[in-house]
Amino acid sequence: MRLxxxxxxxxxxxxxxxxxxxxxxxxxxxxxLIVLVCLCLGQYSMSVxxxxxxxxxxxxxxxxxxxxxxxxxxxxxxxxxxxxxxxVGASLALSGSVYQGIFRNPLVSPDLLGVSSGACVxxxxxxxxxxxxxxxxxxxxxxGLLAVGLTLTxxxxxxxxxxxxxxxxxxxxxxxxxxxxxxxxxxxxxxSQLQAITFWQMGSFASVRYPxxxxxxxxxxxxxxxxxxxxxxxxxxxxxxxEAKLLGANFKxxxxxxxxxxxxxxxxxxxxxxxxxxxxxxxxHFARMLVxxxxxxxMPVSCLLGACFMIIVDTTARNISGMEVPISILTSLIGAPFxxxxxxxxxxxxx
Amino acid sequence: MIYxxxxxxxxxxxxxxxxxxxxxxLDEGEILNILGPNGAGKSTLFxxxxxxxxxxxxxxxxxxKPMEKMSVKxxxxxxxxxxxxxxxxxxxxxxxxxxxxxxxxxxxxxKPKEEDRRIAMDALKTLGIDHLAExxxxxxxxxxxxxxxxxxxLTQQPRAILLDEPTSHLDFGRSTLILELVRELxxxxxxxxxxxxxxxxxxxxxxxxxxxxxxxxxxxGPAEEVVTEENLRPLYRSELHIVDIPQLGRKACLSAGxxxx
Amino acid sequence: xxKTIALILALCMLLSFASCxxxxxxxxxxxxxxxxxxxxxxxxxxxxTPAxxxxxxxAEPEKTTVTVVDxxxxxxxxxxxxxxxxxxxxxxxxxxxxxNDLIVNxxxxxxxxxxxxxxxxxxxxKRDGNTTAEAIAELDPDxxxxxxxxxxxxxxxxxxxxxxxxxxxxxxxxxHAIEMFGLAFGREDRAKEVLDYYDTLTAKxxxxxxxxxxxxxxxxxxxxxxxxxxxxxxxxxxxxxxQAGGINPAADFGxxxxxxxxxMEKVMEWDPEYIFMANHLTSRDYTLxxxxxxxxxxxxxxVKNGHVYESPCEIDLWMYPTLSIKLGVLWMIHTxxxxxxxDAELESIVLEFYKTIYGMDVTREQLGF
Numbered sequence: 001m002r003l004x005x006x007x008x009x010x011x012x013x014x015x016x017x018x019x020x021x022x023x024x025x026x027x028x029x030x031x032x033l034i035v036l037v038c039l040c041l042g043q044y045s046m047s048v049x050x051x052x053x054x055x056x057x058x059x060x061x062x063x064x065x066x067x068x069x070x071x072x073x074x075x076x077x078x079x080x081x082x083x084x085x086x087x088v089g090a091s092l093a094l095s096g097s098v099y100q101g102i103f104r105n106p107l108v109s110p111d112l113l114g115v116s117s118g119a120c121v122x123x124x125x126x127x128x129x130x131x132x133x134x135x136x137x138x139x140x141x142x143x144g145l146l147a148v149g150l151t152l153t154x155x156x157x158x159x160x161x162x163x164x165x166x167x168x169x170x171x172x173x174x175x176x177x178x179x180x181x182x183x184x185x186x187x188x189x190x191x192s193q194l195q196a197i198t199f200w201q202m203g204s205f206a207s208v209r210y211p212x213x214x215x216x217x218x219x220x221x222x223x224x225x226x227x228x229x230x231x232x233x234x235x236x237x238x239x240x241x242x243e244a245k246l247l248g249a250n251f252k253x254x255x256x257x258x259x260x261x262x263x264x265x266x267x268x269x270x271x272x273x274x275x276x277x278x279x280x281x282x283x284x285h286f287a288r289m290l291v292x293x294x295x296x297x298x299m300p301v302s303c304l305l306g307a308c309f310m311i312i313v314d315t316t317a318r319n320i321s322g323m324e325v326p327i328s329i330l331t332s333l334i335g336a337p338f339x340x341x342x343x344x345x346x347x348x349x350x351x
Numbered sequence: 352m353i354y355x356x357x358x359x360x361x362x363x364x365x366x367x368x369x370x371x372x373x374x375x376x377l378d379e380g381e382i383l384n385i386l387g388p389n390g391a392g393k394s395t396l397f398x399x400x401x402x403x404x405x406x407x408x409x410x411x412x413x414x415x416k417p418m419e420k421m422s423v424k425x426x427x428x429x430x431x432x433x434x435x436x437x438x439x440x441x442x443x444x445x446x447x448x449x450x451x452x453x454x455x456x457x458x459x460x461x462k463p464k465e466e467d468r469r470i471a472m473d474a475l476k477t478l479g480i481d482h483l484a485e486x487x488x489x490x491x492x493x494x495x496x497x498x499x500x501x502x503x504x505l506t507q508q509p510r511a512i513l514l515d516e517p518t519s520h521l522d523f524g525r526s527t528l529i530l531e532l533v534r535e536l537x538x539x540x541x542x543x544x545x546x547x548x549x550x551x552x553x554x555x556x557x558x559x560x561x562x563x564x565x566x567x568x569x570x571x572g573p574a575e576e577v578v579t580e581e582n583l584r585p586l587y588r589s590e591l592h593i594v595d596i597p598q599l600g601r602k603a604c605l606s607a608g609x610x611x612x
Numbered sequence: 613x614x615k616t617i618a619l620i621l622a623l624c625m626l627l628s629f630a631s632c633x634x635x636x637x638x639x640x641x642x643x644x645x646x647x648x649x650x651x652x653x654x655x656x657x658x659x660x661t662p663a664x665x666x667x668x669x670x671a672e673p674e675k676t677t678v679t680v681v682d683x684x685x686x687x688x689x690x691x692x693x694x695x696x697x698x699x700x701x702x703x704x705x706x707x708x709x710x711x712n713d714l715i716v717n718x719x720x721x722x723x724x725x726x727x728x729x730x731x732x733x734x735x736x737x738k739r740d741g742n743t744t745a746e747a748i749a750e751l752d753p754d755x756x757x758x759x760x761x762x763x764x765x766x767x768x769x770x771x772x773x774x775x776x777x778x779x780x781x782x783x784x785x786x787x788h789a790i791e792m793f794g795l796a797f798g799r800e801d802r803a804k805e806v807l808d809y810y811d812t813l814t815a816k817x818x819x820x821x822x823x824x825x826x827x828x829x830x831x832x833x834x835x836x837x838x839x840x841x842x843x844x845x846x847x848x849x850x851x852x853x854x855q856a857g858g859i860n861p862a863a864d865f866g867x868x869x870x871x872x873x874x875x876m877e878k879v880m881e882w883d884p885e886y887i888f889m890a891n892h893l894t895s896r897d898y899t900l901x902x903x904x905x906x907x908x909x910x911x912x913x914x915v916k917n918g919h920v921y922e923s924p925c926e927i928d929l930w931m932y933p934t935l936s937i938k939l940g941v942l943w944m945i946h947t948x949x950x951x952x953x954x955d956a957e958l959e960s961i962v963l964e965f966y967k968t969i970y971g972m973d974v975t976r977e978q979l980g981f
Contacts, residue, residue, distance in 0.1 A: 043877035069880055069911035076908035077876055104440045130894040133902070158617065189895075192837060195870075196895035199838060206875060207839040207897050209906060229460035236454050238441060242403060243434070247507070248427025248455030293441040296462055323866060324840070324873045 020297045023290070027304035031086070034308050038315040039078050043322075046070055076209070081318075082311050084208045084272050087220060089279060089310025090303040091265035096280030097287070097302045098227055098262045101234040101295060102255055103163055110266045110280035113170040113259065117177035118147020119270040124184040124197045136200075137212060137271045141219075144267035147173050152256065161252060162241060166259075202326035203274035205314050216268035223265035224303070230258055231295040238295075276327050278335030279306060285342050352376050352415070353429070353510050353542040354400070359409035359569075361395055370396050370406070373569035375561060379510065382533070382543040382558030384574065386550055388587055391563050394515070397546050401513050402426045414510060427455035431504030433514045437496065442487035445480070445499050446471055452506030467506075474502040478532070494525045501532065511542040519548070530555055550591075550604040553578050562586055578604070680796045683779035683789060684760045690774045693798040694754030700737060701759040702778050705786070705934060706793045708969045710802050716751045723927055727970055749773060755796060780933050782848065790935075806935070809968050813938035816961070820945050820952050821857030830948045832858040832886035833879065834931075836871030839898045840879060844872050849890060849931050856944035858886065880912060886948055887914040891922050892929040921947060926980030935969055943981065 040051040054066055054074060064071065095110035103112070111117065122143025126136040151173045155165035181197075188194040227234075236249045237258075244251045269276070287302040313334065317325045354377035361370040369392035377383050387393035398404040400411065402418055411418040413429050431452070446468070453467040463471075475481040478498045483491055488499065497517065504512050514533065518526035534556055537543050547553065553560040553574045560574040562582055570577055580593050583604065590610075595602050677689040697714045699706070707724045712731065719731035737747045745767035748756055756768055760777035768775045776796060780786045787807060794803025832853045834843035842862035843850035847870065853860040861882035866872020879887075889900065900922045909915045923931040923940055930940035939962055946953040959976055966972040966979075 043875055044881050067911065069883070072908050072911050073877060073880060076906070077880075101441075106440070127895045132899060133897045136897070192893050192895045196837060196897070200897075204838070206873075209908070226460075232457070232462040233454075233459075235441075235443065235447075236451050239451065243437075244454075245423045246401065246403070246427065246430075246432045247451055247503075248424045250423060288441075293443055294447050318875055318877075322872075322874060322878075324875050 018291075020291065020300070023297075023301055024304065027301060027308070031304055031308050031311075034311055035082055035086070038082050038311055039074055041315055041319050042073065042078055043319065044070070044073050046073070080208055080210050080213060081205045081314060084213050085205055085310040085314040086307035087213070088205075088269040088273055088276065089283070089306035089308070089313075091220060091223065091269045091306070092276065092280040092310075093283035093287070093302040093306025094224065094227055094299060095262040095266045097284040097295070097299050098230075098234055098258050099280075100284055101238040102258055103167060104238050104240060106285065107281070109277070110262060111174070111275075111277070112167065113151045113263065114147040114173035114177055115144040115263050115266040116270055116275045117174045117181070118150075119144035119267055120201055120275060121147075121177050121180045121184065123200050123271075123274075124181055124188075127193055127196045127200065128184050128188050130193075133207070137215065140271035141216070141267045144270055145263060147177055148259070148263040148267075150176075152259065163255075199326070200274045201328075203276045203328045203331075204317075204324065204326055205273050206318070206324055208272055212272055216272060219264040220268045223261040223268070226261045227258060227265070228299060228303075230254065230261075231299040234258060234299070235295040273327065276310075276331055278331045278339070279310060282335045282339050282342070283309060285339075289342070289345075352378055353413070354544070355412035355415075356400070357410045357412070359396070359399060359411070360407045361392070361399060361404070362407055368407075368567045370399070370563070370569070371567035373409070373563070373567075375559070375569070375571040377511070377542045377544065377559070379542055380537055380540050382537045382545070382556055383571075384553035384556060384558070384560045385544065385546045385563065386548075386553060386560060386578070386583075386586070387546075387563040388565070391565055391586075392567060393546050393563050396563055396569070397513070397515060397544070400544060401430060401432050424455045427507055427509075429510050431507045431509035431512045433497075433500045433504045433512065433517060435515045435517070435519055437500060439489045442489045444485050445488055445491065446475065446484040448488045449474060449499060449503045449506050452503040455507060470508065471502070471506045474505040475499075477505060478502045494521055494528075497521065497525075497529065509541070511544065512536055514543070514545045516546050516548065518552070550578050550583055550593075554593075554602055554604065678795060680776065680792055682760070682777045682792060683785055684777045686777060688774050688776055688796075690776070690796045691754045694796070696751065696753045696755075697797065698737060698748050698751055698753040698756040700743060700748065700756055700764075701762070702757070702780065705778070705780055705789060706757070706797075708802075708806055708935065709790075709793050709797055709799045710971075711797050711799065714797070716753060717748075726927065727972055745771065782933055783937070786933055786935065806969060809965075810935055810938060813942065813961070813965070817855055817938065817941045817945060820942075820949070821855070824857045824949065824952075829857060829859045830886055831861055831882070831884040832856075832888060832944075832948060833860060833862050833882065833884045835879075835887060835889040835898075835903070836873075837893050837896055838871065838873060840875040840877075841871035841873045842866070842879065844869065847871075848933055848937065849888070852931065852937070852941050852944060853888075855941045856948060858944070858948055876908065883913050885913050885917070885919060887912070887920045888931075888944065889920075889922050890931045891924065892932050919947075924979065924981035927974075927978065930981075936965070939965060 039055065040048045050066070050070070051074060054071055057064070058071065092110055096108075099108045099110060099112055100106050119140040122139035122141070123136050125143070126139040131139070151166065151169045154169040154172065155161045158165065185194055185197060188197060233249065233254050236247060237244050237251060237255060239247065241251045266280075283306045284298070284302050287298040287305050291297045291301050313327060313330050317327055317330055354375070356373060356375050359370055359373040360368060362368045373396060375383070385393055385397060395404060399406045402423075405419065413421065413426065416425075418426065450463050450467055450471040452474070453463045453470065457463055457467065472481060472484065475484055478501060480495055480498045480502065483495060488496070491499070497520070501512075501514075517529050517533070521529060530552060533543055533545060537556075537558065545552070557574050559571060560577040561569055561571040562577055563569050564586055570582065578593070580591065583591055583593075589606060591604055591606050593602055593604050676692045678692050680688050680690050682688055695714060696716045697711055698717045699715050699719065700717070703715070703719055704721050704723050707727060712728050715731060716734050717737045718734040719725060724731055735751045737743050737751065739747050743764065745764045748764070748768060749771050753773060756773055756775045757778055758765055758775055760779040762777070765775045765777060776792065778789060780789055787810075790803050790806055794800040834849040834853060835841065836843055842865065843860075844865055844867045845851055845854065845860055845863040846867050850860050850863060854863070861884060862872065862874070865874055865878070887903070889896070889903070900920065903909060904915055904920050914920050924943060928936050930936050930943060942953060942958060942961060946955065946958040962979065962981070963974065963976070966974050
């Protein structure tokens with residue numbers, strides 16, 4: 001039985017797509033290249049040639065014919081920074097992708113349910129009480145998750161756990177956290193604590209070392225593995241609660257699991273380097289532009305793009321001028337115009 | 352028996368019964384048209400049958416099992432639901448969209464497999480839209496989207512297909528095509544439940560018809576017996592006529608021209 | 613229905629936080645007055661706390677007063693030889709003026725309390741945790757000392773109470789403040805004694821370092837609030853390095869900023885022989901231990917030779933704009949040039965300092981340097 005019909009002219013068809021494996025291989029190669037290039041860039045005067053020589057010689061186990069300081073800079077200063085920037089970029093991009101799918105809204109970011117604002121409060125409190133940097137990291141992680149826990153609990157108390165209740169709850173909790181942060185800033189010592197809190201908020205990878213990365217590695221790995229495994233299900237969930245259930249998907253358990261894992265990723269990122277905006281919002285769009293909206297395709301691509309992006313941004317932050325530029329400033333400067341350009345391209349679809 | 356509905360009752364909190372004691376059965380290859388005026392509870396009844404709402408009392412047995420004891424996965428393997436309209440947020444391809452019908456059979460942390468894709472393509476072929484498989488869902492016409500929705504329901508490999516006013520957004524020609532499709536589904540062995548505004552649909556399709564009147568009583572029976580002037584006039588509060596049209600070999604439900612208000 | 617409830621709940625929460633913020637603000641919304649209000653105006657339009665007419669109008673019979681210039685350049689008429697002083701801010705900076713018995717409010721600063729535990733017995737100047745003009749006025753002070761930008765200054769002036777606004781951001785302001793307090797508290801001799809002693813310490817530092825040949829000068833940097841931040845010579849700490857006879861490679865990097873955020877790679881490029889960090893920066897995102905143990909820093913000259921230090925001390929701040937800054941400079945001289953200032957000499961200077969300035973007999977252990 002054939003139903004002859006007039007169809008609308010094909011939009012961006014993506015028919016005959018490049019297989020996703022090609023994209024992933026290509027982006028992974030790009031990532032490796034970016035890492036190598038960024039390892040060679042820094043304020044300490046070392047030529048690219050010298051850096052490459054040290055890296056290759058070290059890998060080959062050769063005897064050092066260079067100052068140990070140079071080796072330390074490459075492997076203990078730049079490399080942990082690059083690794084954590086990559087992890088954070090990938091985390092935020094993946095979280096953003098997941099939230100955009102679950103909440104059926106391409107305009108949401110990983111901060112939707114209050115993780116970032118909660119983490120800020122945790123870090124600010126630790127700074128206010130003059131606790132050491134390790135405790136600050138722990139407090140940021142813990143309070144970020146507490147905030148999400150609160151966001152997930154409020155709808156339960158109100159008797160409705162639909163998506164819209166969740167979003168509303170996220171708005172309330174974020175606002176609450178914002179108030180707490182304001183109160184903490186008000187009583188903080190303006191000579192050093194207030195500055196430290198603001199600096200932490202603006203995001204920086206300058207103090208990241210291997211132990212910091214190791215401490216959040218487990219939650220991050222869990223987050224990545226679970227969310228990437230759920231990528232098809234996120235698309236089913238993007239049909240909306242009623243429709244997803246009619247198709248046979250256990251909407252609430254999957255959604256809650258995804259929210260928790262995305263929160264693990266975001267909390268881990270924020271506690272390593274402070275809050276970074278725009279990445280979780282813009283990178284998923286970019287990934288969708290490249291490979292289409294299927295979660296199974298664009299979510300892994302999002303991760304790789306996010307990692308590349310964040311590494312490039314951080315390397316720029318530490319090299320573009322004598323002073324280190326806070327990360328959020330750069331991501332905003334790059335992210336906002338990019339977002340406008342994206343909006344222009346998608347004008348037709350949005351109408 | 353696919354559907355065994357016993358004494359369904361539904362009332363909104365603080366309100367009177369919208370559905371009172373509704374009962375019927377539906378077998379393979381049978382079709383049920385649910386007619387009723389706006390606001391009488393037709394959609395509510397339909398949603399109860401689709402497991403979107405819980406009835407106040409009464410029982411629905413799906414393939415012999417009580418529906419309230421079935422998981423969403425189990426229900427999805429029996430019922431394929433086709434909604435009136437679908438708002439597309441993301442531009443998935445048609446084939447990807449239709450493959451979501453396999454959700455009930457896909458494991459927790461996996462994706463659909465080749466087998467699932469084949470089933471989805473078969474469904475597209477059945478509906479004659481397999482040439483649209485790689486098109487973005489947002490770039491096809493309304494009628495083609497309706498086809499895609501039905502294809503997705505078929506992909507679930509259900510026993511019953513539920514269609515909620517499938518022709519309400521389609522033009523005259525396409526509406527007729529959909530009805531022909533529905534009859535085809537019936538003849539292929541699916542149980543079909545359809546809600547409709549138009550009594551003519553019930554008459555064209557035959558099978559069973561059900562009227563939900565303003566007192567919440569469900570009158571079920573063969574279409575010819577149920578779709579009568581005596582039943583329809585108080586239902587729609589309209590001076591309608593059921594007319595036999597020899598040239599076309601069918602009966603039609605028509606109004607007698609427009610009156611002055 | 614539930615959605616409506618939720619929306620209302622959200623609005624209520626938002627409003628409650630807004631009002632919370634509003635309440636704590638109303639007590640302090642006051643444009644600072646440009647001139648003093650004469651004693652008979654009791655009007656205080658914006659403060660929540662009603663003025664106390666009876667007490668403030670305790671009509672001061674015409675006292676002999678002294679005109680004093682405070683830290684912001686305001687001229688304040690202070691009664692001669694005040695007997696009741698409210699030390700509302702920064703009391704550590706002027707507790708050396710021998711005015712312990714004149715302070716009428718409760719002092720909470722640990723350092724001051726260690727000097728004189730009786731200071732804890734003064735009257736409270738707080739209501740519900742906030743310092744208020746009313747509470748201060750109730751103590752019937754002759755003169756009040758507050759931070760230069762306190763919003764209570766105009767309120768107190770309106771009540772006819774003289775207030776000295778205090779700011780101590782650098783050495784010049786600190787010296788000016790001591791002179792001001794000398795004049796205001798009727799302790800001019802004491803002020804001179806303190807400043808003279810301070811100057812002898814400055815002279816001592818200069819004498820110890822003036823003949824260090826350039827080639828033998830040690831390089832040193834001061835780490836700031838964040839990893840990889842340094843102190844340029846426009847800061848107290850950066851300047852201290854030079855005053856201690858060192859060379860600060862970060863001297864002109866980020867001049868004018870509080871801390872120059874150059875990153876650890878810059879520090880490694882300079883590779884100073886000595887690395888200092890300030891113990892009063894409690895919100896650092898690194899510690900002394902983390903700096904020494906960080907694998908990235910292992911090849912730094914300062915780390916290899918064990919020349920990474922945190923400025924003392926346990927009960928006082930030596931790298932902060934106070935009189936003790938000179939102790940910090942001398943400590944740095946001892947650290948970098950122990951042959952020019954021995955440990956024993958440093959100790960005797962330090963102990964003499966606390967005895968002379970604060971009348972304090974401390975031991976080295978108590979100070980912790």
